[in-house]
Amino acid sequence: MEAFYTIQGEGFHSGRAAYFIRLGGCDVGCHWCDVKESWNAEDHPLATVEEIVNLAAAHPAKVVVITGGEPLMYNLKLLTQKLHEKGIQTFIETSGAYPLSGEWDWICLSPKKFKAPQESVMPHVSELKVVIFNKSDFEWAEQFAEKLDPKARLYLQPEWSKADQVTPLIVEYVKNNPKWQISVQTHKYMNIP
Numbered sequence: 764m765e766a767f768y769t770i771q772g773e774g775f776h777s778g779r780a781a782y783f784i785r786l787g788g789c790d791v792g793c794h795w796c797d798v799k800e801s802w803n804a805e806d807h808p809l810a811t812v813e814e815i816v817n818l819a820a821a822h823p824a825k826v827v828v829i830t831g832g833e834p835l836m837y838n839l840k841l842l843t844q845k846l847h848e849k850g851i852q853t854f855i856e857t858s859g860a861y862p863l864s865g866e867w868d869w870i871c872l873s874p875k876k877f878k879a880p881q882e883s884v885m886p887h888v889s890e891l892k893v894v895i896f897n898k899s900d901f902e903w904a905e906q907f908a909e910k911l912d913p914k915a916r917l918y919l920q921p922e923w924s925k926a927d928q929v930t931p932l933i934v935e936y937v938k939n940n941p942k943w944q945i946s947v948q949t950h951k952y953m954n955i956p
C-alpha cells in the first residue's frame with residue numbers, strides 16, 4: 764500500500780527510526796481500525812519484492828517494520844529473506860489471524876476479538892500489544908499473556924478515539940499489574956506518519 768521512513772511510535776521499539784512497509788489487504792474488521800483504507804488490497808499499487816527491498820535499503824536505519832493491513836495474509840518468506848540479505852532487521856506488526864511466514868527479528872502480536880489469532884503464532888511472539896477499547900478488554904488481554912514465552916513483553920495500548928477515557932484505567936491497571944506496560948501511539952502526538 765505504502766512505505767515510509769519514520770519513528771516507531773508504539774511498543775517496545777518506540778522512539779527508534781524504522782522504515783515501514785504497509786501491505787494492503789485485511790479482513791479482520793476492527794471497527795476502530797486507524798488504517799481502514801488498507802483493507803482492500805486492490806485499491807493499492809503492486810510493487811516487486813526487489814523494488815520494496817531496494818527502497819528500504821536506501822534509508823539509514825537498518826530496521827524494517829512490516830505492517831498493514833494484515834501482513835500475514837501473504838507469504839512473507841521471500842521479502843524477509845531479501846531484507847536479511849541486505850543486513851536489515853525484520854519486525855512485524857500482526858493480528859496473528861493467519862499462519863506465520865517469514866524470518867523475523869521481532870514479532871509484535873496485537874490480537875483481535877473480531878478474528879482470533881492462530882495458536883501456532885504464540886510461541887514466536889516477542890511483544891504482545893493489546894488495544895484497550897473498554898474495561899472488559901483487560902481480562903481478555905490476560906488470556907493471551909498466559910500463552911506466550913515468559914520473556915515476551917506485555918503492552919496495553921489505548922484505542923485512539925477512546926484514549927481520554929481508557930488511559931486512566933490503563934494507568935491504574937499497570938500500577939496494580941506491573942508485568943504490563945503502557946504503549947501510547949506517540950507518532951500521533953508528534954504528528955508524524
Ligand SMILES: C[S@@+](CC[C@H](N)C(=O)[O-])C[C@H]1O[C@@H](n2cnc3c(N)ncnc32)[C@H](O)[C@@H]1O
Nearest residue numbers: 795796797831832833856857858873921922923
Ligand atoms: C493498523 S494495525 C496493522 C497490523 C495488523 N493488522 C494488526 O492489527 O496488528 C497496526 C497496529 O495498530 C493498532 N491499532 C489500529 N487501530 C488502532 C487504534 N484506533 N487505536 C490504537 N491502536 C490501533 C493495531 O492493534 C496494531 O497493533
Ligand SMILES: Nc1nc2[nH]cc(C(=O)O)c2c(=O)[nH]1
Nearest residue numbers: 770771772773830856950956
Ligand atoms: N510511527 C508509526 N509507528 C507505528 N507502529 C505501528 C504502526 C502500524 O500502523 O503498524 C505505526 C505507524 O503507522 N506509525
Ligand code: SF4
Nearest residue numbers: 789791792793796832
Ligand atoms: S487487524 Fe489490523 S489492519 Fe486489520 S482491521 Fe484490525 S487493526 Fe486494522
Ligand SMILES: [Mg+2]
Nearest residue numbers: 797798830956
Ligand atoms: Mg499505525
